[in-house]
Structures are given as C-alpha cells and as structure tokens.
Amino acid sequence: MNIFVHGAATTVFGELWDTSPRTLAKRVTRAALDDAGMESSGVEALFVGNMLSGILGNQEHLGAFFADELGLSVAAFKVEGACASGGLAMHNAVAALASGMYTTVVVLGVEKMTDHKPEDVAAALMGAGTDEERVAGATFPGLYAMIAREHMRLHGTTRAQLSAVAVKNHYHASLNPNAQFRKPITAKDVDRSPCIADPLKLLDCSPISDGAAAVVLSTDKPKKGKESVAIVASAVATDTLALSDREDLVGLRATQQAARRAFTQANISPDDVHVAEVHDCFSIAEIVALEDLGLYAKGEAAAAVERGDVTLGKAQHLVVNPSGGLKGCGHPVGATGVKQIVELAEQLRGTAGERQVSGAQIGLAHNVGGSGATAVIHILKRVTSSK
C-alpha cells in the first residue's frame, strides 16, 4: 500500500451545544484540507463514519448530506459499525485508494450526542448490541463491568490498576487542547466517583461527546521534503455481537485477529510500535486491548499501566493514548476512529506539541465496535519523501 495522510484535523471534543453536525463537518474538513494544502476540488470521494444520526436525528444518507454541505458532488458513503464506524470508514477509504479507483479521498468521522437525553443516547448505543442484551437490560458499562470482573478473577487485576488507566488518560488529555476533559484526576477521584456498574466507576467510563475529525488520504506521494505519514496496514475482524456467546471474556478475539493481520501487512512486530491510540471506552478496555494487540502478555498490561510504562514522560518505548483516549479526549462515537488517525499523524510528524511522543516512527490505532464484535486496526509509519 502506498497511501499517505496528507491532511488531518479534529474539532475540540465536548458538549458542543451551539454547533450543528454540519458545521462541525465543514470546519474539520476545511481544516484537514488546509493541512494538506489543497482545495476541495481535489477530493474524489468522501467516506463518512457515523453511528447515531439515524436513530437520534432521523437523518440518514450522510454521505450525500455532507458532500452537499461541503460543496462536493463526488462519490460519498456512510460506513457504520457502531463505535468502530470511523475505523471502518478508514478501512473502506484505504481499500478504495488501493484499488486505484480514487487518488485522493476524505474520511470524515462525526457524531452529535449531547443534544439528546442521556437515557436516549444509552438506548441508541445499545443498537450496537443484540436484542437479547437489550431485553436483559444490559448497557455497555454493564457488559464491560463483566469483562473487568473476569479479568480481576483470572489475572488478579486490581481496582487501583483500573484507576491508573483513567488517571493516565486524563493526564494526557490535560495536554491536548482538543480534549473534552483537560483536568488531571487522581486515583482518589476515581474511587470517590459514583459506581456505574460494579467494579466500574464514573471515571472509568468514556463520556458522551460531540465532535468531528477528518483526514485527507492520497496515493500521491507527499510533497518533497515534507514529513509525512503512510498507512502501512488496515485490518478488520468481527466476533459474536453478544458477549454471552463468547468462550473468552478477558480478550476480544476480533482485536486479536485484526492485530495478527495488521502486523503481517506492516511486516513489523508489536515491539516496533512507539505510540498507540487504543479503544479505552472503559478503563478495563485499554488493559484488554494492550494484551490482545500483543503489546503485553495476557495479565501483564494492568501492572505496566500502573507502573507508568505507557505514560508520556515516563514511557521507555511505547506511549498509549497520548490524545487522552476515549476516556479523556472524549468519545463522539463515529468520530473516534478517525480522531485516532489524526492523533497518530500529528505524533509521527512530530507536531503533537506538549504531548509529543519523542522519536515516534510507528503508530497503531485500535477502534472497537460494541463489546468487541468489530475491531479495526491501522498501522501508520513516518516517512520522509525524497521525491
């Protein structure tokens, strides 16, 4: 694959009550095109990642909708896969570029969640799960709480280790001007926060967010001398929709399968990754992800996070979720998978400011739908064009 990230941008994530989805989309796409130094006339296709616009807003047809808003009459698609919608839109864009059908495309992730009642949003999000889970009254915090309980039982993972994930990601978010939560927290803050689904506390959970992110991808080589970023792997796998249908609760098979494919495509090993944006929808999810991705052996990630091994400024060779992750940066579901790519692009170009991972050459993005029914992995590499 010779596919390059020419431009990348994200809006601030948060409760953006005064901004419509179309305004978020316009701003972020314009910013990504500016970053790429190009006009919209150079765009040949638009891939939109979004989950909830139909259920919450009765608005579908978002490919044409946003193409229209952006003044583009190009091929346009909405790709949906719950909280992995952004990652899946990326994968389809990468395939479309690799096919030679298009040379330059935009991937836009966008979600507007905070204008709705939280219980409506929670119900809409369960659209990612099964009828059986809904009938049983399950919510995603409840499902991930079961994963956490089992991980504690099998691997001795502690409540303090879960808190360490949240503390780290809030610290990283405090350095990110686009993060929803820029306030560092302590383990005591997590402990004192309300219990949502035992053992998960409020501060173990990613928030409900508004936001958008966009990248300009192209098979054209980056301009001479410009630091750029190449996509060297894009892999997707699925698992059963219901947690109750799985043999293993403490690992996501979809992540494991997608990781194997992605590392093979990129011809690297997990040890080669310097910076990872992983899907920490709940604190336990980051621990499970680090193990499923092969960045740590099963049962070893929680202690590593607690020791600070993947924290900015302390890490020796890998920083996890420098953006603040879903937990600290926010989780507008359709935008998250694209925002991960934006963060990696900034890290690999060396333009991530206060949260720069020093010397980062290879980055990995891991985006999950539902309780692990979909997993998408992208691997990005810093390249310097000598063209």
Place this chain on the structure above:
Amino acid sequence: MNIFVHGAATTVFGELWDTSPRTLAKRVTRAALDDAGMESSGVEALFVGNMLSGILGNQEHLGAFFADELGLSVAAFKVEGACASGGLAMHNAVAALASGMYTTVVVLGVEKMTDHKPEDVAAALMGAGTDEERVAGATFPGLYAMIAREHMRLHGTTRAQLSAVAVKNHYHASLNPNAQFRKPITAKDVDRSPCIADPLKLLDCSPISDGAAAVVLSTDKPKKGKESVAIVASAVATDTLALSDREDLVGLRATQQAARRAFTQANISPDDVHVAEVHDCFSIAEIVALEDLGLYAKGEAAAAVERGDVTLGKAQHLVVNPSGGLKGCGHPVGATGVKQIVELAEQLRGTAGERQVSGAQIGLAHNVGGSGATAVIHILKRVTSSK
C-alpha cells in the same frame, strides 16, 4: 477490473411478516453461496446494504450482526446511502476486491419495512432528505411528483406514458417468481388508483417491501466452461440532497455523472446495453433515468416506453426492468441495489426463465438514493471462461 459474480440470489420480495431480517439474510446468503458452489469459509468480507434498521428497529452494527448470524468472523461493514445503500455496498465491495485486500466477498442487501406503521416508514424514509424538506411536509411521492410535473411541462410527457411504465413493470413482475406483485395491470387500473401526489397515482409508486438479496463476488476466475458474469464498471456520484437546491428538475445530475464514468470504465456506449435495471421508485423516475443514462435523448424515453420499445417480447435491443423493477418486484430499500445485480447476473447467464432477455451480453444497474442525491451505476458483462 477482474471481478466476477460467482453466486447470486434473492428472497421473494413482499410483506414477509413471518420472517425476521436475520432469517432473510441467512437464507439468501446461503442461496448465493450455493449458487457459487462454495462454503461460507471461503468468504473474506461481508458488505451489508441497509437503510432503516437503526431508525425503525434500533439495531445498528449490521456488519458484525449479520456476520455473527452467518457464522463468519470476517471483516464486515454496513454501508448506507438511503435507497442506494445496496448499490453503495456493491461499490465498496468492488473497490475492496480491486485493491487485492480480499479475494472473495459477499454483498448482502436487506430491509424489513412492513412490520412498521406506514406513516413511521414514510417518516423514516425522509431520513434520506433534508430538514427543510421534512419541515415543508415533503415526502418522496411529493418530490417525484414535482419532477413529473416539470417533465410534463418541458417535454410534453403524458399521464398515459407514466402509466405505461407501471403497466410494463407489472407485466415483467408477473413473470418473476420473486416479485411482490405478480398481477399484470392495465393503464385503466393506474388511472383508477388513488391519487398520491398529483400527477402520481398509487400505481405509479413502488411499494413498501421486505426482502433480501446477496451476491458472491470474487477476483478468482469462474470455473472452466461455466457461463459467468464480470463487473466491468462501478461508479458513484452525488448531487444536492434537496431537490430545491438543483438547477434542473427533469434530470438527475448524479445519474448523468455516474453514467459518464461507468461507460468510460467499461469502454462501451449506452447503445451497447441489452438489459437495464433502473431505479423506478416512481414511474417518472424510470423515464428520467433512461434519459440521464443516455439510453434515450432527453424527452424521448416516455414515448419509447409507451411504444413498448423496452418491454420483454417487443424490445428490439434493450429491455428495461425485466425483474419488474422497484415498482413490480418491490423495493426493500437496502436490498434493491443488490437485487438489481442478481437480476442482471441471471439475465447475462441466460437463466432468467420466462423473463429472459434473449441474447443479453451487457447489463446496467442504476440505483438512486433520495430524490437523486446519490446515484450508483454498475455495468456487467457475460463472459465464458476458457480457463
């Protein structure tokens, strides 16, 4: 592109109150795999076309959902673009195959509409349009009625010519065992049917339907000596979401643009097409489509349909909507774009039974979203493998 249709199947379309979406999907995918002579283990990715499952059923994440139902842990995606969802899923599948990322994939279009109150379905379908259209009380029959009125004013199209589209497509559907309406109708029946949005009568409108269709696509060559079908073009274009934002009401710019791209890709001219499945959501839409596709000059399609020039058994070189089209075969919106490919595959293989277009070598599928904001065109060609 070296992409072949190895298997194709459709369920019966209609009011399938006793059959769930998952059962429809399983049956039709199994039938398409059987047609291809392969096991599900050979499938590497699943592309699902669906529009309304989120709004009407609160079920999203359909890629993983149906992969799970089918026992596949492969890459899976939902692609949505209103009534063009099936066509857009096809396009993304074609790109993914052309990229070399996958060798064999399934495209599944599925929609369940008749379990809901008609007014809820009508409101959900307006999710394909704009806020402004919804606020104005517009519905799709209303929007297409405006197109019809303007076509009558500019090109002298008559009420009798609109009826001729419906009569032809019901006649074709009467020959299709999977069609929703197998009863031929007369022009008098159309005249006597209730007025929905003047000048459109009930029998000018495609119905609300349940149904599913699936194709197995592969870059592997078909088996020796087997008649097979190749996809030689796949093109998508978009236009403004709102009809009121367009300069021209009597042509869909998205169709015109996608057609130009598709004919260039296939290196053929409109005159080379023997069989076309076009998006006749309303009778006027077939007339507009035939002109936008370049199959007839603007203002000349209506008379051609009335003369019987595109009717099975009378046509000299082109038959339009031998399946019965959306009007006669039914229109489960996410399934329609895939069903068009199934129909063309049967026609080009020569297995279409009573509705066989004699000597068909080249077929065109035309799928539209909304009032023309999205258009997708595929061109298919009969090939005989000598491998």
